[in-house]
Amino acid sequence: MGGEEKFHEFVATRRAALLRTACLLSGDWASAEDLVQTTLTKTYLAWERIKDHDAADAYVRKIMVNTATSWWRRRWRGEQPTEVLPEIVQPDFAECSALSQDLWAEVRKLPARQRAVVVLRFHDDLSEAATAAALGVTVGTVKSQTSRAISALRDRVQPAATEGSVTR
Numbered sequence: 001m002g003g004e005e006k007f008h009e010f011v012a013t014r015r016a017a018l019l020r021t022a023c024l025l026s027g028d029w030a031s032a033e034d035l036v037q038t039t040l041t042k043t044y045l046a047w048e049r050i051k052d053h054d055a056a057d058a059y060v061r062k063i064m065v066n067t068a069t070s071w072w073r074r075r076w077r078g079e080q081p082t083e084v085l086p087e088i089v090q091p092d093f094a095e096c097s098a099l100s101q102d103l104w105a106e107v108r109k110l111p112a113r114q115r116a117v118v119v120l121r122f123h124d125d126l127s128e129a130a131t132a133a134a135l136g137v138t139v140g141t142v143k144s145q146t147s148r149a150i151s152a153l154r155d156r157v158q159p160a161a162t163e164g165s166v167t168r
Contacts, residue, residue, distance in 0.1 A: 116135060
């Protein structure tokens with residue numbers, strides 16, 4: 001099978017999983033579709049240079065995380081004040097993930113790197129080593145970012161869950 005056929009096969013088998021991951025990284029379905037399209041375009045352009053097409057998942061995840069991060073950074077520098085506020089687009093949580101809306105809202109508040117680690121570790125079920133490889137960081141960085149993210153989520157979510165409960 002030629003390189004282009006292998007790329008089409010890769011897209012056909014992995015597109016749904018990539019969309020779910022992109023939705024968790026970007027926060028809404030429309031941005032996720034754009035993120036996957038951009039990621040697959042970049043992957044297609046580099047497909048012939050990828051030596052092991054079976055290991056393309058890690059390559060694609062790294063492109064996706066880096067692209068989402070650059071979009072997030074660019075968005076803040078590109079804001080323009082306006083007289084009329086735009087309509088707020090709500091994320092489509094029903095299609096996006098099985099996470100509750102409250103937890104997802106807290107995950108979205110995490111810094112981009114922590115959010116990427118949480119998505120790759122717990123949604124995509126990658127090991128620490130695979131997550132480190134996908135993000136281009138050390139395993140220690142993945143561990144510390146995971147710890148910080150979980151601690152932040154625990155601090156934000158736990159008080160709300162125990163508000164009505166009686167402590168002993």
